[in-house]
Amino acid sequence: MRVSQRIGFTAAIAGLILVRPAAAENVPAAASPPPAPATAAAPAVAEQADRLLRQMGAYIGSAEQFTFHADITFDHVLPSGQKLEFAAAEDVALDRPGRLYVEWSGDLGNRQFWYDGKSVTLFDPATPFYASEAAPPDIDAMLEKLLPQLNFAPPLADFLYRDPYRAVRANVQYGFYLGLNDVNGKSCHTLAFVEKDVDWQIWIDPGPQMTPCKLVITYKTHPAQPQFSAVFTDWDFAPRIATPVFTPDLPPGAQKIPFRTVASTRK
Amino acid sequence: MGRFFTDRKKLAVALLAGAAIVACLAIGVERAAAFRGGFGGFRGGGFGGFRGGGSFHPGGFAGGGSHFGDGGSFDRSGDAGFGHDGFGSVHNASDFSDRADSFQQSHPAAPRSAGEFQQAHPEARQNASQFEQTHPGAQRNASQFQQAHPDARQNASQFQQNRTNEANTLQQNRSNEANTLQQNRYNDASNLQVNRTNNWNNFNGNWGGYYSGLGLGAGIAIGATLAVLPAAAIALSVSGTPYWYENGVYYASQSGQYAVVPPPQGAVVPAPPPYCQTVDLGEGRTYDCGGAFYSSVPNGYEVIPPPIGVAVPDLPNGAVDRTVSGVTYFTYGGAWYQPLYSGGGVTYQIVAKPG
Numbered sequence: 001m002r003v004s005q006r007i008g009f010t011a012a013i014a015g016l017i018l019v020r021p022a023a024a025e026n027v028p029a030a031a032s033p034p035p036a037p038a039t040a041a042a043p044a045v046a047e048q049a050d051r052l053l054r055q056m057g058a059y060i061g062s063a064e065q066f067t068f069h070a071d072i073t074f075d076h077v078l079p080s081g082q083k084l085e086f087a088a089a090e091d092v093a094l095d096r097p098g099r100l101y102v103e104w105s106g107d108l109g110n111r112q113f114w115y116d117g118k119s120v121t122l123f124d125p126a127t128p129f130y131a132s133e134a135a136p137p138d139i140d141a142m143l144e145k146l147l148p149q150l151n152f153a154p155p156l157a158d159f160l161y162r163d164p165y166r167a168v169r170a171n172v173q174y175g176f177y178l179g180l181n182d183v184n185g186k187s188c189h190t191l192a193f194v195e196k197d198v199d200w201q202i203w204i205d206p207g208p209q210m211t212p213c214k215l216v217i218t219y220k221t222h223p224a225q226p227q228f229s230a231v232f233t234d235w236d237f238a239p240r241i242a243t244p245v246f247t248p249d250l251p252p253g254a255q256k257i258p259f260r261t262v263a264s265t266r267k
Numbered sequence: 268m269g270r271f272f273t274d275r276k277k278l279a280v281a282l283l284a285g286a287a288i289v290a291c292l293a294i295g296v297e298r299a300a301a302f303r304g305g306f307g308g309f310r311g312g313g314f315g316g317f318r319g320g321g322s323f324h325p326g327g328f329a330g331g332g333s334h335f336g337d338g339g340s341f342d343r344s345g346d347a348g349f350g351h352d353g354f355g356s357v358h359n360a361s362d363f364s365d366r367a368d369s370f371q372q373s374h375p376a377a378p379r380s381a382g383e384f385q386q387a388h389p390e391a392r393q394n395a396s397q398f399e400q401t402h403p404g405a406q407r408n409a410s411q412f413q414q415a416h417p418d419a420r421q422n423a424s425q426f427q428q429n430r431t432n433e434a435n436t437l438q439q440n441r442s443n444e445a446n447t448l449q450q451n452r453y454n455d456a457s458n459l460q461v462n463r464t465n466n467w468n469n470f471n472g473n474w475g476g477y478y479s480g481l482g483l484g485a486g487i488a489i490g491a492t493l494a495v496l497p498a499a500a501i502a503l504s505v506s507g508t509p510y511w512y513e514n515g516v517y518y519a520s521q522s523g524q525y526a527v528v529p530p531p532q533g534a535v536v537p538a539p540p541p542y543c544q545t546v547d548l549g550e551g552r553t554y555d556c557g558g559a560f561y562s563s564v565p566n567g568y569e570v571i572p573p574p575i576g577v578a579v580p581d582l583p584n585g586a587v588d589r590t591v592s593g594v595t596y597f598t599y600g601g602a603w604y605q606p607l608y609s610g611g612g613v614t615y616q617i618v619a620k621p622g
Contacts, residue, residue, distance in 0.1 A: 131607075153355075
């Protein structure tokens, strides 16, 4: 937890106010609005929300293997500001400590991502090109250290860590519990969280398998506030994953090109 | 069946209400008011608590239209939505923070956090619970409506019939249009293919300069000769050589006729070709017009050499792949494009000629 967040956390407990220190300094004392009515101190993240999130994280984080499917919608914003929604499907196969396969099939393109404990490989089947890079031996290190350098991460990577709770909880400023709500006919615990840059909601299966039912992220820093939504299905914690799944399966003649981050300059 | 569905809905509403009460009990009075506002909103159709009259979209955020698309971070034409900029990830969402900061700088009035918002709008939570109090009848009204309008269902089935008929007609129309479009596209494609083949036959290996795919788009291939210039063609002089320009196509005098030529570097035209995309080089505006690059200058648009460093999500039509020292490139119009995986997708960066 960063220092500023810790201070924010403390401030929230003290007065039910979430103000970053920098923001507080900018407000002259005389011009400050009257303090919020004194109420019983409430944590910035409701205990129930925090507990459910932790339980979900512990459940999927402790699994040595799993597969799941997610049906995704995401917004694409036109330069005019108009939001368009597109869909994708993501399939994930994970085998700790060091094997992962992610397949993304979407309206705007497909991707395949392989990690075998030695290297990561990314392939866009619409092109003859793939890129490959040496990788650390376990999934957490690969996600944490390598992928930021390569400037991408498989969507829903949050749920692939050993400790998904830590991954998603780190930047939360405020969180609360919304009760049991429907996700495609299943009743799931609904939690909502506020961060500086995103708001997100997660629906968690009440059990016995405390898996995510659904995730929605709103990107607040973009004026159009685009959203990403994923509905999870087919969680399988005793999957029979054939080993070749984690080995890049590239078409004959595929050419290796570098990972290199460039800003696309065309608008 | 319909009735059964209705009953189920009522039951679901009742359960929801129950859940709301349980939730409220569980989290205490202070929060309960806010939450009930949210549930009340759903039942009453007013979304009272959470939206509070657009309160989550204060002026600063909603008014950012002119800043829209500055970073292109959500213009996902090139990356399929796959994992760039922390997309689809809570943990990596801070990747957005750079843009957030710059947005914040240009919109100092935008609340920085939920807390500030709450401070600035202490009435928001109150409004939510007030909505509950002032609209206790929201749910009851719905069932009263059912009783008062027994004809609603009948009308609905009539609408359904009408819709079915309309849908069939529309489907037929669409089918016809699609066939026509398909035929047109096929014709266009055949013409383009023929033109390209001619180009290669006539000019293979002889293109030192730039040419524009627009010559093809306009239905006139580079190398084609015309006895008479188009009426709208304007005269240009580039380094003392006369050219004529019209709608993206350049002509030069050749044996008493006018030949279509690649856009000559240094030519300044009053209007760019019709099919250009803006590229941002940080200084002035640059346009990629089918692989020919133009820069905005005071008296119009100047044909410039392909700018090294520019990355584009797709190649110009007709780019040819070349492998140099084991590295894959594409060439087109004198520019060398290198394919790269950037931000989870393939992009093409213009690089200096390798070797």
